Amino acid sequence: MSDVRAGIAAARSIVVKIGSSALTDLESGLDRGRLDVLVDALEARMRAGSDVIVVSSGAIGAGIAPLGLRKRPTDLATKQAAASVGQLALAHAWGTSFARYERVVGQVLLTADDISNRAHHANAQRTLDRLRSLHAVAVVNENDTVATNEIRFGDNDRLAALVAHLVSADALVLLSDVDGLYTGDPRKPGPDGLPARLIEQVDGPDDLDGVIAGSGGALGTGGMASKLAAARLASDSGVPVLLASAADAAGALRDASVGTVFAARPERLSARRFWVRHAAESHGRLVLDDGAVQAVCLRRRSLLAAGVTEAHGNFSSGDVVDLVDLTGAVRGRGVVAYDADDVARMIGRSTDELPGDLQRPIIHADDLVPA
Known part of the structure; x- marks a missing residue:
C-alpha cells in the first residue's frame, strides 16, 4: 500500500462526499437501502476512531419523484422546488439511518457566500466543529432552495473540498458512480482502440497528462471533470483525496484500497491563503x-x-x-x-x-x- 493510501486509511478526521447517483434514481427518488449500506460503512469508520463529516448530494434528486417530474429540472425555480422537497426527505433519511446506531445527525446547508464571505466562513467552521465536539454527525449540502446560478458552488465535489479545508480534515473521500480516475471514458475505447486505464495514484500535474474528463449524468451536476477539479483543489491545500465508487464504500473507508488517490502538497495552505485562492x-x-x-x-x-x-x-x-x-x-x-x-x-x-x-x-x- 502506498503512503498516500496508508495516510487516508489512518486519517483521524475525514470528509466523505456522497454523489446523487449513489442515493437516488429518477423512478423512485431516494433509495434508503443504498443509504443504509453507506451509513454502515461510515459507522464502521467512526467506530474505528475517525471523525466523519458527510457532504451529501441528492436533494434535488430526492425531490424529483415525489413531485412527479420525469427528469432533473433545468430551470432554477423547479430545481429549488425539488430541493425544498428533497432536502426534507434527505435529512430525515440520514437521521433515521444513523439512529440505528444511536447517532444524532445535524444538517448544515451552505451557499457559496457562506464560504467566500470571511464572517460567514468562520460561522460555518464553528458550527461544524461544535457538531463534531458534541459527537453529532454533520451532513452538509448546498442550500439549493436559495442558491442562484450566480452564488452556487457549481457542484458538491467542490463544496466537499472546501469543507475539508474549512475543518482542517486529514483526508477527503469522494464517492459516486465511478470507481476511480481513468485516462478516458472507461465505457468507450480510446483513440488507440484500447480501453481507458485506471490511474491508481496522482502525485502531481504530470500524472494527468492526456486525461479526458467528462461532465455529469442525469441526476448530478458533477462528473469526472468536477471530481478531478475538487481533488486537485483539496490536494493543493494539503488534504489527500480518495476517489472511489459508492459501491466500494466499505473498502474505501476501511483501508483506502480502492479507487484513485491524490497526494497532498507537502505544506497545507494557511486558511487565509486558501480563502484568497479558492474560496473568495x-x-x-x-x-x-x-x-x-x-x-x-x-x-x-x-x-x-x-x-x-x-x-x-x-x-x-x-x-x-x-x-x-x-x-x-x-x-x-x-x-x-x-x-x-x-x-x-x-x-x-x-x-x-x-x-x-x-x-x-x-x-x-x-x-x-x-x-
Whole structure:
C-alpha cells in the first residue's frame, strides 16, 4: 500500500462526499437501502476512531419523484422546488439511518457566500466543529432552495473540498458512480482502440497528462471533470483525496484500497491563503505588464502601481481580485488595498509620483497567491 493510501486509511478526521447517483434514481427518488449500506460503512469508520463529516448530494434528486417530474429540472425555480422537497426527505433519511446506531445527525446547508464571505466562513467552521465536539454527525449540502446560478458552488465535489479545508480534515473521500480516475471514458475505447486505464495514484500535474474528463449524468451536476477539479483543489491545500465508487464504500473507508488517490502538497495552505485562492469571490481584475507578472506571480513581490496597465471591476479595499497577464490569463489572486477609483488614479505611476496616502503597494506580498 502506498503512503498516500496508508495516510487516508489512518486519517483521524475525514470528509466523505456522497454523489446523487449513489442515493437516488429518477423512478423512485431516494433509495434508503443504498443509504443504509453507506451509513454502515461510515459507522464502521467512526467506530474505528475517525471523525466523519458527510457532504451529501441528492436533494434535488430526492425531490424529483415525489413531485412527479420525469427528469432533473433545468430551470432554477423547479430545481429549488425539488430541493425544498428533497432536502426534507434527505435529512430525515440520514437521521433515521444513523439512529440505528444511536447517532444524532445535524444538517448544515451552505451557499457559496457562506464560504467566500470571511464572517460567514468562520460561522460555518464553528458550527461544524461544535457538531463534531458534541459527537453529532454533520451532513452538509448546498442550500439549493436559495442558491442562484450566480452564488452556487457549481457542484458538491467542490463544496466537499472546501469543507475539508474549512475543518482542517486529514483526508477527503469522494464517492459516486465511478470507481476511480481513468485516462478516458472507461465505457468507450480510446483513440488507440484500447480501453481507458485506471490511474491508481496522482502525485502531481504530470500524472494527468492526456486525461479526458467528462461532465455529469442525469441526476448530478458533477462528473469526472468536477471530481478531478475538487481533488486537485483539496490536494493543493494539503488534504489527500480518495476517489472511489459508492459501491466500494466499505473498502474505501476501511483501508483506502480502492479507487484513485491524490497526494497532498507537502505544506497545507494557511486558511487565509486558501480563502484568497479558492474560496473568495473575485470582485475585479488587474492587468499586469510582463515585468509585474515576473515580480509578483513568480517571485512573490508586492504589486506596485507601476506594473498595472488596466483595472476592471467595482471593487473596494479588502476585496479579492484576479491578476491577469497581457493575454488575459489568470496568474494569481490577491487582496487589494484600495478602492477601484483610487487604483484607476494610480495605474502605471511610480511610487514617488503618487500622493502619500497612495504610496502603499496595491497588493502586499502577504496578500498574494500565485495561480
